[in-house]
Amino acid sequence: MKQHDALVGEPLALDLVNTRPADADHLESVESLNAWLALEAVRFPELAEFEAESDAALARIVAVRTAVTAVVDALLAGRPAPSAAVEALNAAQRAAPSFTRLSMKDDRFAAVKEYTGESEARLAARLAEAATELFASGSIGKLKRCEADDCRLVFLLTHPKRRWCSAERCGNRVRVARYYQHHRKHAD
Numbered sequence: 001m002k003q004h005d006a007l008v009g010e011p012l013a014l015d016l017v018n019t020r021p022a023d024a025d026h027l028e029s030v031e032s033l034n035a036w037l038a039l040e041a042v043r044f045p046e047l048a049e050f051e052a053e054s055d056a057a058l059a060r061i062v063a064v065r066t067a068v069t070a071v072v073d074a075l076l077a078g079r080p081a082p083s084a085a086v087e088a089l090n091a092a093q094r095a096a097p098s099f100t101r102l103s104m105k106d107d108r109f110a111a112v113k114e115y116t117g118e119s120e121a122r123l124a125a126r127l128a129e130a131a132t133e134l135f136a137s138g139s140i141g142k143l144k145r146c147e148a149d150d151c152r153l154v155f156l157l158t159h160p161k162r163r164w165c166s167a168e169r170c171g172n173r174v175r176v177a178r179y180y181q182h183h184r185k186h187a188d
């Protein structure tokens with residue numbers, strides 16, 4: 001399976017946005033989408049059932065990413081979210097409605113959420129739902145973009161001093177650049 005270095009570990013909807021850093025597209029092919037899903041299935045086991053097989057499936061997921069990214073960009077800019085993006089997220093969920101199935105195991109009831117519809121529609125709905133829940137939650141107030149000039153990755157401010165998408169990706173790089181800049185200035 002194709003290996004890639006997409007940033008994962010944020011809420012699923014932000015991880016989806018972060019598959020499109022400034023210099024790469026981690027959802028550029030069906031294979032890379034499946035590699036990303038395998039990466040995310042570690043935290044979200046329900047994603048393990050999905051394996052995209054067609055460019056149409058990929059396009060569907062990329063469309064959800066475009067909508068989520070548009071809302072994220074608007075939030076970070078302090079603008080209202082574009083209604084077309086909001087509608088796209090709702091449409092993705094309507095295409096694969098979910099219901100809570102009552103099941104019984106060992107004399108106990110369990111509530112199991114199930115999505116109807118084809119596999120690719122279910123995956124798009126699952127991602128759109130993750131975005132919907134995040135945007136409607138209080139934690140969206142902690143949305144932030146990485147401070148590195150050439151980085152557009154986003155994250156939730158889990159601790160107040162966090163400034164970078166990740167130390168390895170941007171924090172160290174920017175610190176080293178500033179160090180040299182500072183020393184050059186003093187050498188002049």
Ligand SMILES: [Zn+2]
Pocket residue numbers: 146147148151152153164165166169170
């Ligand atoms: Zn960054």
